[in-house]
Amino acid sequence: MVKGRMLQGARAMAEMCALCRPKVISAYPITPQTLIVEELSQIVADGDLEAEFINVEGEHSAASVVLGAAAVGVRVFTCSSSQGLLLMSEVIFNIAGMRLPVVMICVNRSVSAPLNIWNDQQDSIIMRDSGWIQLYAENNEETCDLLLQAHKIAEDHRVMLPAMVCCDGYVLPHAYEIVDLPSQAEVDAFLPPYDPIYKLDIDNPTTMGAFADPEKYMETRYMIQETMKKSLSVIEEVARDFGSSFGRSSYGLFEKYRVDDASTVVVALGSMAGTIKDVVDELRDQGEKVGILRLICYRPFPKEALYEALSAAENIVIMEKDISLGGSGAVATDMRAVFYGREACPRISGFILGLGGRDITVDDIKTTISKAQHQVADADFVGLKEDLELEGING
């Protein structure tokens, strides 16, 4: 018998959030995140979670509310997408700089203009430099699993950094899947109450996020950079703990699917890995040595672990739903840096797919893999409509 319940992704994520017992939740509705915070506000209104749900006039305020609440020393949660996350961005950087273990879900959506409410991963990728840990989920159950782990990782005294769990808009929160949520007792045993190192306390006053002049600021950045590197092992440790506590595996930094003897390895984040795995199976049946490495932890970027996992490959094919316009895809850029000047030097190609909700088809993936086996590609757009006249380009 299958364990779990048939749940809409957003409902499952809201229930998992409540199981983590946040004391303060603040969010502002934005498509496609809205369902999650609607469910959460209902859970709080029904008295099923003892928390303050603070309504605000925009995402900058929502992020500021959870920053303040985390500074007072309680577990917090927020959630956003796209323009909402961009409006939060000033506070996103402050939360990391103040070393507050805020946890949020980013429901991935494209960025305007033109206005588009569908999925890609541009919004969270923009935040890669902020000092937040970023974990990308493939399905609804994994989003819930990573949400629980994110609190434990972020609040670990060796880390004390915020964490963003990213899930693909519509593809996940709007879809019904079977999700096996743990019981409250199991969550409580896995995730102890938040124990802040510093907090705002009227009996023991402190100043937080204070001014740092050129004599000190650089050290604060160095501290986060070094902590990011050390947090790689904490992320792996928490994933192992999760596996032994809940009886199903959690992959930690990345998931390898038929990678070990593969000459061509696709690297991708999030839900499109599901389709890619099907393609990998099909190509394997035809005798091609293909695999996929699904990157879960994008920040910190697990450079050494990736080098180890991929150094035997001949071709690395990065498929990503983001682009640094005028440059390359973010993941491809990072991946090339892993291998530069090292002994192993696989051919690394970068492809841009699925922007603004464009379907990523089995044929797209096959064509992409085949192309990368013959030439090096950099920021190649896959799945463009050839019949469209593009002013300034071909018309």
Add this chain to the structure above:
Amino acid sequence: MKITLGTVTHPGGSRVNKTGSWRTASKPRFKHQACVACDVCALVCPEGCIFGTGQNTYYANEDYCKGCGICAQVCPVHDIEMIPEADEDG
């Protein structure tokens, strides 16, 4: 000096940052002639670095004063003037 996570410090910990060095051209001189101790200069000072306890006692702490000149502008009895940074008698 220890830099804590998130630069958490004790209240007033930012006082170690002597930001008066950002002053570029001029600084206030309190003449101490016509002062009526109205306290307006201290109230409007954006840095909160003007102090005084009675007539002709007000002064700006030059460790933090940015030389904006608001105190000199608002003084109802014109008892504050802005003088070149190099002048001794601040």
